[in-house]
Amino acid sequence: MSKRDNPRFKERTTEKSKKNKPASISGAGPKGTKEAGGRKPAAKKQWTGSRESARGSKDFGRDRDREENPNLIIGRNPVMEAIKSGRTIDKILMQRDGEGSIKKIASMARERGLQIQYVEKIALDRLCPGRPHQGLAAMAAVHDYASVNEIMERAAVRQEDPFVILLDGLEDPHNLGAILRSAEGAGAHGVVIPSRRAVGLTETVGKASAGAIEYVPVAKAGNMVRAIEDLKELGLWVTGLDMDGIPYSRAELTGPVALVVGGEGGGLSRLIREKCDQIVSIPMKGKIHSLNASNAAAVLLFEIQRQRQTEDEKEIHEPTL
Secondary structure, eight states: OOTTTOHHHHHHHHHHHHHHSOOOOOSOOSTTOOOTTSOOOOOOOOOOSOHHHHHHHHTHHHHHHHHTOTTEEESHHHHHHHHHHTOOEEEEEEETTOOTHHHHHHHHHHHTTOOEEEEOHHHHHHHSTTSOOTTEEEEEOSSOOBOHHHHHHHHHHHTOOOEEEEEESOOOHHHHHHHHHHHHHHTOOEEEEESSSSOOSOHHHHHHTTTGGGTSOEEEESOHHHHHHHHHHTTOEEEEEEEEEEEGGGSOOOSSEEEEEEBTTTBSOHHHHHHOSEEEEOOOOSSOOOOOHHHHHHHHHHHHHHHHHHHHHHHHHSOOO
16 A cells, blocks of 8 residues: 555655645635735734824934033023033023023023123024023033143143143144143143133034043133243243244253144234244145144144253263363
């Protein structure tokens, strides 16, 4: 007897065919279904949330980005409490036609010497999208500021000649961050920036500095000309970096030194330039006549470091009489 004629084999094959046969669908059904013998399409998931929930899910990424910046203080009460607590604030943005408690907050800010910038409502709307700013926002610093005296004390503790950088109206946070990074690498004792019309220690500066903001003290000066005069009285030789100075390689940059770097657009201001003991430049061989502020500062910072190291080596190897 062959295998196919065996009754037990027939029973087994019949059972298998019943198990594998798809369920039949009676009727034509709506569009999108298949005829009998086909697979029924999966049912679409139904949205059970509200419109507000859907809107919230779309804005989740943007809300998360806003929360990642704890240095942006929004609203009248939060800004007022930040001023009262003594938190380091770089700038306060106020709506031009603000009324009520905004005037009281402005008075508090002036008493503390904080910078106030009056802007249109649309500027605050862009800065705080979807959040009730009430005509007021503040930029808190990511790091506390030092004083010029603290910078000088740092040099004394290290038993080194003071090495200070002054920035005349630098406005690009990436430039400031890059200069802090170069300053840390070159062994500078600190940086002095203007309290007005210049970038402060923002979150972008902190990121651009690659951590150097934690190691290089930054002081604010209400009057940069006066700050230079004070440093000169302490015995520092002030060197300005500008286009028409002597080549930096021919300049004497040893001893107590303060390097002044100008802003991105106009370079050194006239009054600052007049207060410098010497002006140095970086010779350019190509068709571009100047470097980015942070690049130019880096060249001079490491030239100062090189000359200081050379001077130290001379002292070490100098024969004593």
